[in-house]
Amino acid sequence: MLSSLVKGHQAKQSARKESQEKKKKEVTTAVTSLTHALVDHLNSGVAQAYVNQKKLDTETKILQANAAHFAKQTTQWLKLVEEFNQSLKEIGDVENWARSIETDMRTISSALEFSYKGSFLATEKPRRAVTTYGRPQSALLEPSILPPGSLNRPSRSRDSW
Secondary structure, eight states, X not given: OHHHHHHHHHHHHHHHHHHHHHHHHHHHHHHHHHHHHHHHHHHHXXXXXXXXHHHHHHHHHHHHHHHHHHXXXXXXXXHHHHHHHHHHHHHHHHHHHHHXXXXXXXXXXXXXXXXXXXXXXXXXXXXXXOOBTTBOOBGGGOTTTSOTTSSSSOOOOGGGO
């Protein structure tokens, strides 16, 4: 009887051990699959973050290239506008220079005309002019002989040019 009880006890223990081993294998399998599922879920999030980071890096490089191109183009535009502005200034300078030359040439022309008519009158005999209001006038002062506008032109000094 004792031996049958010991055999029964050993049989029950071995059945329990087998049952525990079986349950242990099931739990290990379940825990392993749960761990793999959790790691896969986390890895998919990490993988998505990695993919997003790569996209951001490429977009950043493209944006930097575009910004550099825009800065270069802006610099070229500024240079072009500056050159245009300088050209406009030069045109204005040429225009002022031309006006100055034109004024000088008119002055020289008037002086030459006046001196030519003056030398022509100097060779001519002075005539007695008709008296106006009782005073004699010289023939040299007749307006028809003098250059046009010379009697009513104010004298200008070189500083007023």
